[in-house]
Amino acid sequence: MPKDKKKYSQKYTKIWETDPDLKDWLAPDVTNDTLVNCKYCHVVLKAHKKDLVGHAKTEKHNKATAREKSAKSCKSISQIYKPVLSEKTKIAELKIAAFIAEHCSFLTVDHLINVLSQLDPSSDALKNLKLHRTKCSMLIKNVLGPSMLEALIEEIGDFPYSIIIDESTDLSTQKVLCIIVRFFSHKSRQIVTTFYRIIKLIECDAKSVHDAIISQLKIDGLKFENMIGVGVDGANVMAGRHNSVTAILKRELPDLIVVKCVSHSLHLCAEKAAELLPRQLEFLVREAHNWFSYSPKRLEYYKTLFETINANKDPKKIQGLSGTRWLARYQAINTILEQWEELKLLFSIAKSDDKCYMAEQLYDIMRRTPFKAFLIFLKNELKNVTQLNLLFQSDDVEPTKLFEDLFLLYKNLLRRLVVPSQLEKLVDCELVEFNFQEHLMHTASMYFGFDFQNISQELTAEDLLDVRERCKNFLCCLAEQIQKRLPDNLSMLKIVADLHPKVATSQVKPDLKPILNYIQRTHIYGNKNDIESEWHQLSNKTWSNTSTSADFYFEVYNDCDAAGCKRFGNVSKFGLAFVTVPISNASVERAFSVYNIVKNKLRSRLSIEMLQSLMMVRFTLQRNGGSCITFNPSTKMLSLFNIEMYDFKKSEPEENEIMFEMLNNL
Structure with a gap:
């Protein structure tokens, strides 16, 4: 730049920088030292006082200056209006949010609030309710869920606890790990078994599951060294001897008590023993259910037939079989035996009138007395196993007595199989490792129940011998499987029973x-x-x-x-x-049932954070009062009820779920 031009620029720049009437609305131009910018009009001017003063007198500049001064004098909305919700309104909205979390979807609250405000237009409490799906979802996710989780962790404190874990893949092919915590609550003076965490998994190998558990306990402030027991199913990744989750945990805590699920074990024991019985029994139970499950016409016809025979009594529904819950077959077998003659007549009519091959097969099985004898025997044996299974699935039983119930089942099997003189030589602690196969009674001396004795009179000598032999093999296999699968559980429950x-x-x-x-x-x-x-x-x-x-x-x-x-x-x-040692995996299986109810096809995009809060609310309400009716927000919840709960970076709203629900409601 020439010297004279540089001096000119410096001269006039100093003029507008020092003049109070000019410096408020002028700014230097970054591209040229001889030019300046008007901040109000957004135009470029020469840095000459005559030009600047002339621009200041124009109508355009005066209007822009007036608008700027007016804007500066206006107060922000936050300064003028500061909404303050009363404590009663906060409590009401939190109770409604708890109701939504327990029973229905977020979209419901949009109409619910409008309906409530119309019930009594004169009520200030109903008029002040301002709760819709976005605010409701934030209350559940960032207020109710975290507050209840924090209260649970404080309740556990420094006292010992146990965890029950299981992993699964949900309908969106997302792998999740569910953790149930079991501890003695000094606050409520009882053993508490409740939901703790749902964790998203990338890999389901033992190391990944172990790291996820340890990391989550550390984040939440629960002391890992206070864990005394862990309940798992029989999967190798969870309960294997060398590199499973429990094996890694026991390297860190050598006296950790590992409990394999007794309910799963009893299910597998009965399933293995039933393989020794005729396959026609499985076919009959499965197809008797399928006969009615897809045909309302067949169901109505059978209902009319049953009412005609039994004086207007309704028939019971035959339960369907489950691939993972074999002991559910007890109910199906019991129903079939109660309606044996009616079902046999139904299949006989369908065989002759409809020429149905399936009905012919079912009728052929039901007309043969040995198969009925097998079902009567199976019903009596599965009743004892099922009742014990239900005890282990309950959270309200006395844990110290479960050993007695489990051991009595095993001991009763041995008394029906082994020569009495051999059992008299043994004490109870020796029965767990007793080789009973070498001291079995003769088949003719074994007792299989009162009903079995009655129907055995209708069998031929050859059929009776075959039926009794197969029933004996069933009991031997059941006792052997219990002895094989439950030694750790028997020894652990013996410790608890002594207390x-x-x-x-x-x-x-x-x-x-x-x-x-x-x-x-x-x-x-x-x-x-x-x-x-x-x-x-x-x-x-x-x-x-x-x-x-x-x-x-x-x-x-x-x-x-x-x-x-x-x-x-x-x-x-x-x-x-x-007494806080877990007794089965039933509680975590129930948690997964709730998980599948919350995350369904219409809500398949719920985030893991929202699922955590929804499940925490449901389990906490169930544990503390039974439902949302008795729920009362805590002081912590009221303190979190503020504008910070709308931190969308921390917790995104469930927009996808809302969109899918809106499309479904069209």
Whole structure:
């Protein structure tokens, strides 16, 4: 740039920079030092005072200046209007959000709020409700779910706990790991088994599952070293001997108690034993259900036939078979036997009138008495196994008595198979490894039930011998499978059974040395020497709560001496820890059932964060009060009810789910 032009530029630049009437609306031009920009009009001007003053007097510049000053003088909406929701309105909207999370989809709340406001136009409480699907989804995802999870973690605290885990693939081919936590709640004074986490998995190998569990426990602040037990199914990736999830966990916690699901094991035992019975039984049970499942005409015809024979009584529905729940066949077998003559008549009519080949096959099976005898035998045997299976699936049973029930099933099988003189030589602890196959009774001496004895009179000698032999093989296989599949469960449940209040308060009680030699973490169980000493002193005092183990050991835990120190602090910690050991995988299977209800075909794009919150709300409501009717928002929930819950970067709204629901409602 020439010297004279440079001086000219510097001269006039200083003029507009120092003049108060010019510097407010002028800015330098980055491309040319001799030019400036009008910030209001967005035009380029020469940096000459005469030109700048002339532009300042134009009508265009004056209008632009007026608009700018007017805009600066206006206050923002946040300064003028600050909406403040009353606490009653927040509670009402949180209760409605809990209702939506438990029962229906987010779109429902749009119409629900409009209906509520029309019920009583004079009510300020209903008039102030401003809740639609976006706000409702944010309340569930960022307020209710996190608050309930935080409350659950605080309730567990530093006390011991167990987890029950299982993995699955949902309808969107997404692999997920579900974790159920089981612990003794000092707040509610009971054993709690509830939903904890649903975690998305990329790989389902043992190392990936292990890392996902450890990482999530660390994020949530639950101490890994306080975990005393883990419940798994029988899959190799979960319960294998060398490189499974439980094997890796036991390397880190050597005294971790691993419990394979007893319900799964009983199912596999019965399934294996049933392979020794005629295949026609499986065919009859399956096809009797299929005969009615796809034909309303057949169902109505059979209903009319049954009412004619049984004086207007309705027939029971035959249950369908399940590939993963073999013991569900008990209900189907029971129904078929109750309606045996009616079904046989139905298939006989269909065979002759409709020329149906399937009806001919079914009738041919039902007219042969040996098959009915097999079903009667199977019904009696499966009843005992099914009842025990239901006990292990329940969360409200006394865990210390489950060993007695499981062992009685095994012992009753042996008493019907083994020569009595051989069983009298053995104590109970020796029965688990007893080779009963070498001491079996003769088939003719075995008892298969009262109903079986009655129908056996209708069989020929040859058929009766064959039926009894096959029934004997079924019982032998069932006992062998129980002995093979449940040794770890039997030994673990024996430990828990010894802690029953009646045993603990008796003068003669078993020694705890086998258990104390197994445990290592004294910060959870207490000092070993003190545990044994206090264990023998429990019978010196009268205790009021001896009905359940949880009530008993909680009373023992709170018992103090004159100085306020706990008399039985070590043995009570030991007892409360062991009663939290998982007994089956039924709770995590139920959690997956809820998961499949929440994430269905119309809601297949729900995020894992929203699923976590929805399931947490459902399980927490069920655990605390039973439903959304008794739900009361906590102080934590009210504090989170603010504008920050709309953090869309942290938690995206379920737009895809809403879109699919809207399309479905068209």
